[in-house]
Amino acid sequence: MKNLLRISLALSIGSGLYSCTQLGFMDHRVIPGVGLAVADQVQRFKLTPSASAVADRLQFRGTHNDMQATGYYVAPNSSVTLTVKAISGPNSARLAIGTPFRDNVRPVRQYVNLTEGTQTFTVDKYGGLVYVIYTANDYLTTGSVELTFGNGFLPVPYYRKGKNTHQQWLNALDTLKSMVPDVMFESENAIMVANMDEALKYRGENQDLIINRLDSIIDFENRISGLSGRVGVHAIPDNKHLITVRDSASGGYMAAGIAIYYTEALSYRMLQPLYLSNTNGWGLWHEVGHTYQQKAWTWSSLGETTVNVYSMAAERGFGLPKSRVTINNSWPKLDTYFKKPIADRDYNTGDNELKLIPFQQLYLAFGDNLFSKLSTKTRDTRPAITSDADKMRYFMLSVSEITQKDLSDFFRKWGFKVDESVYQAIAAMKLPAPAVDITTLRDPK
Numbered sequence: 299m300k301n302l303l304r305i306s307l308a309l310s311i312g313s314g315l316y317s318c319t320q321l322g323f324m325d326h327r328v329i330p331g332v333g334l335a336v337a338d339q340v341q342r343f344k345l346t347p348s349a350s351a352v353a354d355r356l357q358f359r360g361t362h363n364d365m366q367a368t369g370y371y372v373a374p375n376s377s378v379t380l381t382v383k384a385i386s387g388p389n390s391a392r393l394a395i396g397t398p399f400r401d402n403v404r405p406v407r408q409y410v411n412l413t414e415g416t417q418t419f420t421v422d423k424y425g426g427l428v429y430v431i432y433t434a435n436d437y438l439t440t441g442s443v444e445l446t447f448g449n450g451f452l453p454v455p456y457y458r459k460g461k462n463t464h465q466q467w468l469n470a471l472d473t474l475k476s477m478v479p480d481v482m483f484e485s486e487n488a489i490m491v492a493n494m495d496e497a498l499k500y501r502g503e504n505q506d507l508i509i510n511r512l513d514s515i516i517d518f519e520n521r522i523s524g525l526s527g528r529v530g531v532h533a534i535p536d537n538k539h540l541i542t543v544r545d546s547a548s549g550g551y552m553a554a555g556i557a558i559y560y561t562e563a564l565s566y567r568m569l570q571p572l573y574l575s576n577t578n579g580w581g582l583w584h585e586v587g588h589t590y591q592q593k594a595w596t597w598s599s600l601g602e603t604t605v606n607v608y609s610m611a612a613e614r615g616f617g618l619p620k621s622r623v624t625i626n627n628s629w630p631k632l633d634t635y636f637k638k639p640i641a642d643r644d645y646n647t648g649d650n651e652l653k654l655i656p657f658q659q660l661y662l663a664f665g666d667n668l669f670s671k672l673s674t675k676t677r678d679t680r681p682a683i684t685s686d687a688d689k690m691r692y693f694m695l696s697v698s699e700i701t702q703k704d705l706s707d708f709f710r711k712w713g714f715k716v717d718e719s720v721y722q723a724i725a726a727m728k729l730p731a732p733a734v735d736i737t738t739l740r741d742p743k
């Protein structure tokens with residue numbers, strides 16, 4: 299890769315023209331006037347609320363990505379130059395080099411404070427994709443910074459919603475395939491990183507469909523969370539979900555945290571739109587779901603349970619005919635569990651498939667609204683609770699209040715072992731029992 303650093307590369311997408319000087323890699327034909335799907339050399343970045351500000355507003359259990367994509371890569375140990383122009387707001391923008399999980403050889407990613415004017419710095423021994431972190435821990439601060447990416451910043455194939463065409467994608471792949479290891483997709487609500495080899499393998503797919511389906515997954519999960527618009531307590535976050543490839547040798551399958559990663563062997567599911575919206579999409583819907591879990595009603599045994607409220611919303615959103623509960627053939631687990639005397643049932647000790655069933659039954663009884671109202675209420679009231687007992691109490695009372703039904707029978711049958719005062723508090727609400735025993739509900743055949 300080193301010999302490529304000495305090149306200077308100028309690309310102009312707006313005009314559909316580009317010129318590559320001192321390059322030896324232009325051995326293919328690019329259709330004139332079509333151009334490449336790559337980043338602009340000059341870009342403006344707006345300040346956004348930090349990941350922790352977003353998590354606090356939305357009452358999430360964890361923080362997720364607050365980095366913005368640049369569409370550029372820098373090689374290990376290279377010297378790179380960029381020019382910073384402050385437009386407005388605080389001068390706190392930073393570059394972050396390296397995609398979380400993607401570069402998991404690196405102990406800490408490299409951060410560079412951006413100062414007004416032109417600056418040159420040396421990349422660490424890992425290199426990687428370049429991101430901008432420009433955040434504030436509140437919703438009032440605004441700011442904007444303009445960056446001009448100079449020598450050493452190598453564009454990667456970068457497919458953006460509404461901006462690029464399939465032909466531009468192919469041109470970018472052909473032009474850059476021996477220069478950079480990664481490619482990027484950016485939709486309204488997601489940034490996805492894939493590796494070049496896999497992107498080449500699936501080059502014939504419809505890239506618009508890929509990014510539209512990424513947005514659909516996030517839309518379905520926003521909706522069941524009661525999030526809409528861009529302003530206020532219940533707004534969809536400005537920060538995008540970051541989904542990235544990880545070397546299969548590093549182990550794992552998929553996981554969510556500051557980014558969502560998928561191992562390289564799963565690339566076929568990310569780069570073929572069919573697999574984002576059929577049953578193979580479950581893994582990604584599930585990992586995206588982890589970023590939405592609210593702390594007030596995810597007590598410690600529900601980490602792999604409440605997450606699927608969101609993944610099943612995506613499953614329904616894509617019109618899949620069967621729920622995961624049915625696909626996993628989990629219903630017989632309910633029958634087995636319910637053979638025990640109620641006094642012997644302890645919901646929290648069940649396996650994850652069993653624990654999901656009452657959530658599906660609540661959905662069958664009350665629909666998506668129950669979960670969007672619960673999420674909305676949680677953001678409005680910001681319950682200051684940390685213990686499992688308090689979280690169970692909050693969930694049980696909130697669900698009864700939102701549905702205006704006395705759900706004691708449902709919770710008792712499911713073995714929700716809580717202090718009797720919780721059941722007394724539900725009784726004190728003097729709500730009618732549901733018309734049907736919700737524990738008898740099953741997915742339609």
Ligand SMILES: [Zn+2]
Pocket residue numbers: 584588601602605
């Ligand atoms: Zn999980």
